Amino acid sequence: MTGLADPAGPLPGAAGRPTAPSAARGLRRRWAIEDHPRIVAFATTPLGRAALLAAFALVLIGSRGTYRAAPLWPMVLVGFAAICAYRPRYRGPALLAATTAVTLEQVWFRREGLALVMRQEALDAALPEGLVIHTALLALFVGSAWMLAWVRRHPASFLARRPVLALLALEAVLCAAAAAPLLDGGARVAAWAALTVFTAYLWFLAYAIVDQRSRDPASTTFVLGTFHPFWGSSTTPLGKGAAFLRRVQARTPDELAVTQIKGLKLLVWSVVLTVAYRGGSWLIEQRLGVPRLEAVQLTFARGAPWPAPIAWASLVSAVAAAALTLAIWGHQAVAIARLAGFRLPRNTWRPLESRTLAEFWNRYYFYFKELLVEFFFVPTFLRAFKSHPRLRMFFATFMAAGLGNAVYHFVRDIDVIATHGLQAALQSYMSYLFYCVVLATGIGLSQARATAGRPRPAGAWGAVRGFATVWSFVVCLHVFGNENREFPLGQRLRFMASLFGVG
Amino acid sequence: MDPLHRNRLRDLVTELLAKAGDPDPPRDRDSLFISGRLDSLAMVNLVMHLESSFGIDFGRLGFDLDRLDSLHEIESMIDDHRARP
Numbered sequence: 001m002t003g004l005a006d007p008a009g010p011l012p013g014a015a016g017r018p019t020a021p022s023a024a025r026g027l028r029r030r031w032a033i034e035d036h037p038r039i040v041a042f043a044t045t046p047l048g049r050a051a052l053l054a055a056f057a058l059v060l061i062g063s064r065g066t067y068r069a070a071p072l073w074p075m076v077l078v079g080f081a082a083i084c085a086y087r088p089r090y091r092g093p094a095l096l097a098a099t100t101a102v103t104l105e106q107v108w109f110r111r112e113g114l115a116l117v118m119r120q121e122a123l124d125a126a127l128p129e130g131l132v133i134h135t136a137l138l139a140l141f142v143g144s145a146w147m148l149a150w151v152r153r154h155p156a157s158f159l160a161r162r163p164v165l166a167l168l169a170l171e172a173v174l175c176a177a178a179a180a181p182l183l184d185g186g187a188r189v190a191a192w193a194a195l196t197v198f199t200a201y202l203w204f205l206a207y208a209i210v211d212q213r214s215r216d217p218a219s220t221t222f223v224l225g226t227f228h229p230f231w232g233s234s235t236t237p238l239g240k241g242a243a244f245l246r247r248v249q250a251r252t253p254d255e256l257a258v259t260q261i262k263g264l265k266l267l268v269w270s271v272v273l274t275v276a277y278r279g280g281s282w283l284i285e286q287r288l289g290v291p292r293l294e295a296v297q298l299t300f301a302r303g304a305p306w307p308a309p310i311a312w313a314s315l316v317s318a319v320a321a322a323a324l325t326l327a328i329w330g331h332q333a334v335a336i337a338r339l340a341g342f343r344l345p346r347n348t349w350r351p352l353e354s355r356t357l358a359e360f361w362n363r364y365y366f367y368f369k370e371l372l373v374e375f376f377f378v379p380t381f382l383r384a385f386k387s388h389p390r391l392r393m394f395f396a397t398f399m400a401a402g403l404g405n406a407v408y409h410f411v412r413d414i415d416v417i418a419t420h421g422l423q424a425a426l427q428s429y430m431s432y433l434f435y436c437v438v439l440a441t442g443i444g445l446s447q448a449r450a451t452a453g454r455p456r457p458a459g460a461w462g463a464v465r466g467f468a469t470v471w472s473f474v475v476c477l478h479v480f481g482n483e484n485r486e487f488p489l490g491q492r493l494r495f496m497a498s499l500f501g502v503g
Numbered sequence: 504m505d506p507l508h509r510n511r512l513r514d515l516v517t518e519l520l521a522k523a524g525d526p527d528p529p530r531d532r533d534s535l536f537i538s539g540r541l542d543s544l545a546m547v548n549l550v551m552h553l554e555s556s557f558g559i560d561f562g563r564l565g566f567d568l569d570r571l572d573s574l575h576e577i578e579s580m581i582d583d584h585r586a587r588p
Contacts (some may be wrong), residue, residue: 213567247537362542373543381547382562389551450544 095225114417207241263338355466402440
């Protein structure tokens, strides 16, 4: 499924949409080297492939990838990507081997809760944490393979028809078990390990179960290879599930070459953004002395607020830093996936060009939005308010951007419940809940207006107005959306008011 | 599917493509959504059209984007839906 309002950039090989001014279009045309048949033809030859892989590895090493510091890893990633791209027969096993290798090399998900429990149970000296995590991961992968086979045999079961509800129920049971006072020692550590890995892979499993409905579902090997694939992801799967990845595989040598060239270009662009990010951080924090937003909020909480212009500068730079960090991370992951032959759309696609909130939502974090559309928007849209088109669209959007968003983040941080209790977890979540409600209302109204046929702001003035409206909203909402749980909602509201000189 | 409904469906898809800045008329087996030619808003419009014109209830039928991804697939889905008792 593509975006709610506008696809996150054309798929590699698909026609683009010229929306930028002519100078930028000219630059983009010159940069579109994949449009030159001779370059594409060269990239299909053994020498061209070797050159492309070498260039990719060099840029990846030079970029000091955000998630792999060791110099050997870029070479390993490129090697795995090459096998996936050039040996389609072995794509499934190669994908699983690569994903396993990367997961073993560096556990990617948060596990502070498990480490704490191991210390509390005095098992941290006797049991290496890595052994516990990897045993739990092995159990999860074996259990997932069994679950998928069961779903194929029982397509009418509740798990097959309502995978998200079933998985969230299982998550709740695991959380209750982990937090139960009856458990202690090894049993408590085991419950925590199960909760930790299940939480990390919940949405990968949800996609895998949904994918079993396909007429020709992928092999279990391929599906498990997409569980936090080697190109990277968060708890949001970048590249969605196996069914989507199979649909966007490059089919011909030319298509593969174009996809890989676009991957290399995206990686280079991520380096440019990294340089911009580091330069901007140096300028703003060190030269201009603008403090970080957390520090500004902390001093405000202590009753010694910074002047409003400094606080605004800090807030705007925090939003810019968040957007750049997300774009750099997503571009690197999608670039590696493209090198492996998957024609993935970008995760972040020109968010500054958004002219409506719905468009921004689609351009900013595409795969998170896709997750919410797939598991919250579509089921709601197909069932609720079917005779009221605008209300139907608003409500479905609200369920995705509001409820889905809130559920996703609450579950992602499930260890807070087990360590601090349900009440404390809910209290510290109020600010993010407020953020979700306001965001969902804004996007829902924007989407409902688009459904009613209201045109997208056009022309230079439309671009300026759209930019100002969308980014003002995003900047102001960031006060409530940054995920630091130390600042309660009331304090954030007062901080927001102080930015406008109130209070 | 009768020619009148087929033409209306084709006109709708052509119009959705045009709104998305894609002037090429769709061929029967062209991928519409997975290729990125149409977005979710277009999908929503298409779903509403299929519900109102053909009485398809996706809530009961189950939603499968594969079955909406080309004119050929959509026509097959409508024919299957009509063939059901």
